[in-house]
Amino acid sequence: MLTYTIRRLVLSVPTLLFIALAIFMLLQLAPGDPMAQVPLTVPPEVKQKMREALGLGAPAHIQFFKWLKQFFIIEPMVFIDWLTNTSAWFSWLPNTDFYTPCGPTVEGDCDLRMLSWQTRSPVMDMVIQRLPQTLWVVGLAYVVAFMIAIPIGIYSAYKQYSVFDQAGTFITMIGFSVPPFFTGPLLIVIFSVYYGWFPSIYDTTHVVNDWDSMVVQIKQMIMPVMVLALQVTAQISRFMRASMLDNLKQDYVRTARAKGLSEMAVVLVHVLRNSMIAVVTVIALAIPGIFGGSIITERVFKVNGIGDALIGALFASDMPMVMTLTFIFAILIVLANIFADVMYGVLDPRIRYD
Amino acid sequence: MTEEIVAIEALQDNAPLKPHRSQGQEIWLQFRQHKGAMMGGGFLLFITLAVLFGSLIWQVDPGKLDIRAKNYHPIYTALWDSEAKTGWNHPLGTDQLGRDGLANMIAGGRTSLAVGWAAMLLSLFLGAMIGVLAGYFKKLDGPLMRLTDLFLSLPILPLLLVAVTLFRQPLRTAFGSPEAGMFVLIVGVIGITSWMHTARIVRGDVLALKEREFVLAARSAGTTSRGIITRHLLPNVISPIVVSATFGLATAIITESSLSFLGVGFPSDFPTWGKMLADAVPRMQEYPERVMLPGVAISLTVLAVNYLGDGLRDALDPRIRGR
Numbered sequence A: 001m002l003t004y005t006i007r008r009l010v011l012s013v014p015t016l017l018f019i020a021l022a023i024f025m026l027l028q029l030a031p032g033d034p035m036a037q038v039p040l041t042v043p044p045e046v047k048q049k050m051r052e053a054l055g056l057g058a059p060a061h062i063q064f065f066k067w068l069k070q071f072f073i074i075e076p077m078v079f080i081d082w083l084t085n086t087s088a089w090f091s092w093l094p095n096t097d098f099y100t101p102c103g104p105t106v107e108g109d110c111d112l113r114m115l116s117w118q119t120r121s122p123v124m125d126m127v128i129q130r131l132p133q134t135l136w137v138v139g140l141a142y143v144v145a146f147m148i149a150i151p152i153g154i155y156s157a158y159k160q161y162s163v164f165d166q167a168g169t170f171i172t173m174i175g176f177s178v179p180p181f182f183t184g185p186l187l188i189v190i191f192s193v194y195y196g197w198f199p200s201i202y203d204t205t206h207v208v209n210d211w212d213s214m215v216v217q218i219k220q221m222i223m224p225v226m227v228l229a230l231q232v233t234a235q236i237s238r239f240m241r242a243s244m245l246d247n248l249k250q251d252y253v254r255t256a257r258a259k260g261l262s263e264m265a266v267v268l269v270h271v272l273r274n275s276m277i278a279v280v281t282v283i284a285l286a287i288p289g290i291f292g293g294s295i296i297t298e299r300v301f302k303v304n305g306i307g308d309a310l311i312g313a314l315f316a317s318d319m320p321m322v323m324t325l326t327f328i329f330a331i332l333i334v335l336a337n338i339f340a341d342v343m344y345g346v347l348d349p350r351i352r353y354d
Numbered sequence B: 001m002t003e004e005i006v007a008i009e010a011l012q013d014n015a016p017l018k019p020h021r022s023q024g025q026e027i028w029l030q031f032r033q034h035k036g037a038m039m040g041g042g043f044l045l046f047i048t049l050a051v052l053f054g055s056l057i058w059q060v061d062p063g064k065l066d067i068r069a070k071n072y073h074p075i076y077t078a079l080w081d082s083e084a085k086t087g088w089n090h091p092l093g094t095d096q097l098g099r100d101g102l103a104n105m106i107a108g109g110r111t112s113l114a115v116g117w118a119a120m121l122l123s124l125f126l127g128a129m130i131g132v133l134a135g136y137f138k139k140l141d142g143p144l145m146r147l148t149d150l151f152l153s154l155p156i157l158p159l160l161l162v163a164v165t166l167f168r169q170p171l172r173t174a175f176g177s178p179e180a181g182m183f184v185l186i187v188g189v190i191g192i193t194s195w196m197h198t199a200r201i202v203r204g205d206v207l208a209l210k211e212r213e214f215v216l217a218a219r220s221a222g223t224t225s226r227g228i229i230t231r232h233l234l235p236n237v238i239s240p241i242v243v244s245a246t247f248g249l250a251t252a253i254i255t256e257s258s259l260s261f262l263g264v265g266f267p268s269d270f271p272t273w274g275k276m277l278a279d280a281v282p283r284m285q286e287y288p289e290r291v292m293l294p295g296v297a298i299s300l301t302v303l304a305v306n307y308l309g310d311g312l313r314d315a316l317d318p319r320i321r322g323r
Helices: A002-029 A044-053 A060-085 A123-158 A163-177 A180-194 A211-248 A251-258 A263-301 A306-315 A319-347 B023-033 B035-057 B075-079 B101-136 B138-152 B156-166 B168-174 B178-192 B196-209 B213-220 B225-261 B273-283 B288-316
Strands: none
Touching: A002 A060, A002 A319, A002 B138, A002 B156, A060 A123, A060 A319, A123 A163, A123 A211, A123 A263, A123 A306, A123 A319, A163 A211, A163 B288, A180 A211, A180 A263, A180 B225, A180 B273, A180 B288, A211 A263, A251 A263, A263 A306, A263 A319, A263 B156, A263 B225, A306 A319, A306 B156, A319 B156, B023 B035, B023 B288, B035 B101, B035 B288, B101 B138, B101 B178, B101 B196, B101 B225, B101 B273, B101 B288, B138 B196, B156 B168, B156 B178, B156 B225, B168 B178, B178 B225, B196 B225, B213 B225, B225 B273, B225 B288, B273 B288
16 A cells, blocks of 8 residues: 555656646746736836846746746755754754855855745745645535534435435535535625624634634634535535445345344444445545635635635736646645545555555 | 137236337436426526526616616515615616616626536537547547546646636637637636546446447448447437536536636626626625625526436436336
């Protein structure tokens, strides 16, 4: 299983490189001009110089390889330096000094970090600041969705065509069909405006250090997480129901009942375990949709995540930021797919990849 | 001398044989039993007709500014709030500029559904073509399926956002009017990024079908590959294609509305359901109906399409049919 994981990780490198190239070509072909916001009084030759200062003068392939070098070599160096020098967990490691910043005093080789055109600050610093919010919301949405969907799926399969099953099917259909940009404002109107239970804006600067601040944090996470979880719940419980129904008709279930096992043990141990295998594929299927949904949720609840940053960067024609953020979305999706495939092998002993 | 052969009692037909039914009738009978699918299909038909011909009945220009009658509530608000500003000349109210709500719903629905249908047809065409080619020609199978896997791991919504934002200007100039350029762009990008599931299903079915005897018979009769694909394979994979078409339609409508909601869709004076919803969100405390109406319209349409797909899947599957 380890060799399989490693092989998948290695094989994902060309995929990711190809995706990077595709995104880069898309951005190259696009006519957006980062100088469009500069006042018209600035003479054209100065504008040209500003373009060259942004690195736009170089041919396309040089720009691409420069981006690759910055993303895969320079930024990891900065990250390792940060880990060993200042971070809380790894500062006991010997201090490293891979990254040499450029400046007037530096002689010889130096490393240029990827700079955002909006703020002139390193892109990766902003990504590192914003990534945790996105991952928290998406991850929690998955956990909540699993906790809601699995019991619904089990019970509605066990009592097929009962009232509970019909209602469950209807509710999951609604969850499937109602888009997050509708449920988001709807929840805000109901729970923030009329009842005033939860804040409508996610406060990223909120620090959790005691019980009260924890309650505030939970309150502000509930709505974004629920909006995202509704979509995933619908998908998972449908899959769960279908796969439970398949398994309940199998011979081993009759055997288990015949040897006198309690109904509880039959359903929750034998059938559930076998049904979970199929549900793992839903993780992989739902991931691109869930990250798309997270962009909208972040926009609705003003969560300061990478989806929100992507939209801001797009409207400002901030190409390095757009390129990096889109690529990070691609990495997250590819990693989630690999995780799902590996889980598939771990859960199902019949599947052997080696 | 011949004796009449009489079946033993157990084998005798004690009821008249059921009349023979064609495949179409079988499918229709099974489909009719799925109440949700019937209602879904009915609602989809209704909403399609409403947005197509509604503007003939309700002849108000959606862009007309009735400045004396702005911020009207829908007429049903008068039921519980007799003070509310309502009027029969604007049954679904007006927005802050005095544009008629009903006319905007009709025009917006027309755009949303048109984008949905066109994008669905494009992605079906691409998916069916790639699926058939990959399933039928062994040489193409590897590369095309790698391509499908690659597309499946693309971050779809971020890429859509990038493409729509960056290519809006040149397409506007290329197609003359901004709406036409945007329509082609949105339909194109949604179609190109959503064919993968259809392709996988079609490929799987074609792989199984092409080993069957009737394909062998057709080939030994000298039918070309093109003939086998169009005459023998495509009619047999039509049911999975139809089912994935319904889900494709639902996804396309939601994706178009998401783009409009994020502010990168059609130009601002061109109504779509997603755009109306996004415009109404800042003032949804005072005018919740302006969020509810387009939101409910999108949700009900998608719900109807999903139920229709569910029913079609049951009706077109011969293993389930007749049970």
